Amino acid sequence: xxxxxxxxxxxxxxxxxxxxxxxxxxxxxxxxxxxxxxxxxxxxxxxxxxxxxxxxxxxxxxxxxxxxxxxxxxxxxxxxxxxxxxxxxxxxxxxxxxxxxxxxxxxxxxxxxxxxxxxxxxxxxxxxxxxxxxxxxxxxxxxxxxxxxxxxxxxxxxxxxxxxxxxxxxxxxxxxxxxxxxxxxxxxxxxxxxxxxxxxxxxxxxxxxxxxxxxxxxxxxxxxxxxxxxxxxxxxxxxxxxxxxxxxxxxxxxxxxxxxxxxxxxxxxxxxxxxxxxxxxxxxxxxxxxxxxxxxxxxxxxxxxxxxxxxxxxxxxxxxxxxxxxxxxxxxxxxxxxxxxxxxxxxxxxxxxxxxxxxxxxxxxxxxxxxxxxxxxxxxxxxxx
Numbered sequence: 001x002x003x004x005x006x007x008x009x010x011x012x013x014x015x016x017x018x019x020x021x022x023x024x025x026x027x028x029x030x031x032x033x034x035x036x037x038x039x040x041x042x043x044x045x046x047x048x049x050x051x052x053x054x055x056x057x058x059x060x061x062x063x064x065x066x067x068x069x070x071x072x073x074x075x076x077x078x079x080x081x082x083x084x085x086x087x088x089x090x091x092x093x094x095x096x097x098x099x100x101x102x103x104x105x106x107x108x109x110x111x112x113x114x115x116x117x118x119x120x121x122x123x124x125x126x127x128x129x130x131x132x133x134x135x136x137x138x139x140x141x142x143x144x145x146x147x148x149x150x151x152x153x154x155x156x157x158x159x160x161x162x163x164x165x166x167x168x169x170x171x172x173x174x175x176x177x178x179x180x181x182x183x184x185x186x187x188x189x190x191x192x193x194x195x196x197x198x199x200x201x202x203x204x205x206x207x208x209x210x211x212x213x214x215x216x217x218x219x220x221x222x223x224x225x226x227x228x229x230x231x232x233x234x235x236x237x238x239x240x241x242x243x244x245x246x247x248x249x250x251x252x253x254x255x256x257x258x259x260x261x262x263x264x265x266x267x268x269x270x271x272x273x274x275x276x277x278x279x280x281x282x283x284x285x286x287x288x289x290x291x292x293x294x295x296x297x298x299x300x301x302x303x304x305x306x307x308x309x310x311x312x313x314x315x316x317x318x319x320x321x322x323x324x325x326x327x328x329x330x331x332x333x334x335x336x337x338x339x340x341x342x343x344x345x346x347x348x349x350x351x352x353x354x355x356x357x358x359x360x361x362x363x364x365x366x367x368x369x370x371x372x373x374x375x376x377x378x379x380x381x382x383x384x385x
Contacts, residue, residue, distance in 0.1 A: 001224070001244055007037035010220050011186050011196045013205035013212070015227040015242070018081045022248040026228040027199055028088055030246075034197060035096060042099040042194035044186045046201060047079040047086065049104045050127050056100040060093060076304035078106070082313055089199065103185035103198065105129070110181070114174045132180035133217040135172050139209035143172050146203075176214070179204055183214035190220055202227055206241055256313040257338040259283050263294065263305050271295045271326070272302055286334045292325040 006012055014030050016023040035041050048056070055072035058064045064072065066087060075083055093100050105113070105127065112121065118131045135143065147163065163171075182200060189196035204210040205225040212223050227242040234247045260281020263272040271293040277283050294302060298321040302308045315321050318340040324333045 003033045004037050006224050006226075006244075007034050007195060008222075009195065009224045010190045010222040011198065011215060011224070013198045013200055013223065013225040015202040015205040015225065016199060017202055019085070020228075021085060021251050023228045024085050024089060026246055026248050028092060030226060031089065031092060031197060034195065035098070038195045040194050042101060042189045042192070042196055043089070043093050044101045044103045044182065044189060044196055044198040044200075046103050046182055046199060046204070047081075048073055048075070048102040049078055049106045049109075050102050050185075051106060052078065052102045056102060059090065060097060060100060062094070073102075076307040076310075078104070080306040080309075082310040084310070084314065099189070099194065101185050101189055101196075103182040103200075104178075105181050110174070110177060113177045113181075114170065118177060118180075127181075127184075129177075129181050129184045130218075132173075132176035132214055135176055136209055136213065138207070139213070140172050142207070142209070143175055144168055147171050175203075175210070179210045180214040183211045183218060183220075186211070187215060187218045187220055207238075208240070257282070257315050257317055259308070259312045259336065261288060261294075263308060265304060266293060269293070270301065270303055272305060272308055274325075282336050282338055286323070286336045288323075288325070288334070289327065292327050294323060294325050295331070296322075296324045298322060 012030075012034060014027045016027060031041075031043065045056075052073040052075075055064065055069055058072070059069045066083075069090070070076070070083055090100070092098075104110075109126065113126060113129070118126060118129060144163075147168065182198060182204065186196040186198050198205070198211065200211060205212075205227065208223075208225070212225065215221075215223055224243040226244045226246060228246050228248040229237060230250050231247050234245050237245055258278075258281065260278035260283040261274050262276035264275055266273050274283075274288055274290055274292040274294060277288050277290060294308065296302060297308055297311045298315070300311060302311065315338050317338055320335050320337045322333050323336050324331065326332075
């Protein structure tokens with residue numbers, strides 16, 4: 001299956017594990033190859049809800065710079081991953097004047113759709129998203145397994161075992177709603193005459209059971225899914241995992257620095273309130289305290305926990321950064337030093353300072369479910385440790 005054949009499909013799904021730079025490089029290369037064969041291409045983004053569409057349109061029109069795009073799309077509210085991972089893709093879309101489509105819905109609407117049922121809400125309130133088709137038995141089994149593994153990851157052995165049927169049904173239905181919301185957005189691009197390319201999590205684009213199944217219910221059957229995998233994972237991939245698997249070279253890097261604070265957005269004034277300080281952390285060493293209000297980091301204002309997390313992750317170990325806080329109504333600027341982290345002996349294999357994460361489908365679904373739970377709580381609290 002070559003690029004000319006893929007470019008004749010109605011929809012192409014490019015999977016990702018959200019925090020992997022190599023996966024986003026795969027997506028960018030794939031977009032360029034598809035666009036070379038099909039100029040009428042539009043890109044669908046799982047990362048943002050429909051409410052962010054005006055900002056995406058203004059970005060493509062050249063009316064926003066990158067900072068304005070992130071602010072007006074509310075990137076840090078809706079998506080917890082560093083925008084630096086995605087900006088090359090967004091720049092490509094703008095440079096080529098390719099439409100960007102926000103495929104998701106807000107956590108608040110998704111919660112209502114799941115709790116009340118999609119068909120109970122007026123079409124205008126749910127952006128016209130239809131009731132999803134039921135999950136196939138294999139898809140349900142994969143989702144149930146991922147739910148149990150996620151519970152084990154959160155609470156240890158025995159935690160979450162014996163989920164009752166209602167809890168499992170709710171979890172599966174939530175995934176179906178998520179799949180249908182994105183399928184519905186991609187279908188609208190197909191109706192407008194575009195090759196719709198979706199940038200989505202691996203779990204939504206695997207085995208033909210996620211977005212693919214919902215697209216089929218909307219009458220769109222010419223769909224291809226492409227997934228990036230490491231060489232080891234590609235050699236062990238199940239039959240039917242995707243239409244094509246691309247082997248990517250994983251980035252050999254240690255885990256980024258940690259500031260060592262828990263923060264939450266302040267309701268009364270700009271900035272982030274410190275709710276906890278980890279012992280023996282850079283934050284502790286510089287004297288940050290619970291109750292401090294962080295106004296800026298490395299010269300940039302912060303208004304959301306994920307924004308601070310993204311800025312910290314870009315700091316090189318062994319360097320320092322300024323952090324401006326208010327304490328007892330007094331503003332002060334501190335200098336935070338980030339120590340060099342010595343990788344373990346197996347760091348290049350992923351067993352040292354950066355935990356190895358196999359890009360398996362179930363793990364991706366676990367990560368997305370964890371993010372879903374965090375978003376539904378409003379992302380109020382985000383510890384850096």
